[in-house]
Amino acid sequence: MPPVFSVTSGELNAWMVAFLWPFVRMLALVSTAPIFGEPGVPRQIKVAIAALLAVAVAPTIGPMPQVPVVSAGGVWILVQQVLIGGAIGFAMRLVFAAVLAAGEYIGLQMGLSFASFFDPMSGGATMVVARLLHMLAMLIFLALDGHLLLIAALAESFQTLPIADAPLAARGWMFLVAGAGQIFANGLMLALPLVTALLTLNLAMGILNRASPQFSIFAVGFPLTLLAGIGMLQLLIPQMGAFLAPRIAAGLSSVMELTQALRP
Template identity: 75%
Template sequence: MQPVFTVTSAQWAAWMAAFLWPFVRMLALVSTAPIFGEPTVPRRVKVAMAVLLTVVLGPTLGPMPGTPVVSAGGLWILVQQVLIGGAMGFCMRLVFAAVQAAGEYISLQMGLSFASFFDPMGGGGSTMVVSRFLHMLAMLLFLAADGHLMLVAALADSFHTLPVADAPLSAQGWMVLAQAGAQVFNTGLLLALPLVTALLTLNLAMGILNRASPQFSIFAVGFPLTLLAGIVMLELLMPRLGAFLEPRFAAGLAGVADFVGALR
């Protein structure tokens, strides 16, 4: 006689909790994090990545709370996991937002504020060319520095720092996230400062030249000269972009860990 495999409702609820709650946190991070959460990545791929991470990391996460999944407490835990995972991905995306802000500053100074195009990877809005170019370089540097793997490691560590539980989240964590967002403009301006300074000096020189020689057509010469100087400065910036962004990637990952630790 063959043995009969039986599963009780308690076992089924425990298995569902052990998979569902970690899966929701991982899916929220995959949906918002750089590289993983780009709009060009199909939704099925994002869900498959979250399922794969859950299957791989699930056995190492320890016991889940005994709260039933289909209950008010289970729904509250579900909402918490969405907030935690989404905020972790958003915290890392702030680094790339700073790069895009630098591209906006440079475009405005170069006179390329009108050179925008439809950007499906940026949510379907219009994006300046320089901003999109720097963003793509930042993503390539992030992959080259194994930032995506370190982000997955930070996700795995978050379950040990902040286990799945029905306890309320600390408001201090959201304050840490807000303070990290304030660094977007500072970092973007710091990256764009050499080009902005050089182009501003060039514009001042052409203004003085136009004042000294009124017959000099500043409008006919100024725009091509500013554009050429901006392209040359961008070419000089490219070899040093990696050295500038690698500490920012490390600071972004440290910010993710600080955010998770402050939520306890």
């Protein structure tokens, strides 16, 4: 007679808890993090990545809170995991938001504010220069193994911020809001050389127009500014790796600081 395989309700709940709660945190990160969370990545791929990561990380998490999944406490823990995973992904995405801001500054200064198109990745109109810099930033992120380091930081977050029904600390959200202020500073630092050069060029053309009124600034100014901007971009793009590497490292460090700040 073949052996009978039986599972009690307690064992089934323990198995569900051991997979479901880590899976929800992983899925929230995959949905918001750079590279993984891009709209071009199919939802099935995102769910599969989160499931594989949850299966790999679940044995290392440790004991889970004795709270049924189908209960008020279980739902509260699920909401917390969504918030934690989303906050970690958002903290890393701030680096790429700074690159988009730099592209906006550069595009406006070059006179390319009209050169925008609907970007399915961001869900809105994006300048061509901003999209170009954003794609380069993602390639640099992949070249530096930033996606692997981000997954490692998420796995480490289960030790720093274990799964529990205790409320998250408010100082963690304040830390995230303060980090968002670096978008404009980092974006301006990246765009500053090109913006300064183009402002100097515009000032020179303004002085030339005053000295020689017959000089048509409107006929010459835009092509000259555009040509100078393209030349400056050619000099700026090779330096993006050196600029973004410490910012990506700082973003990964801020992820660890965020999980510590969220700890009750």
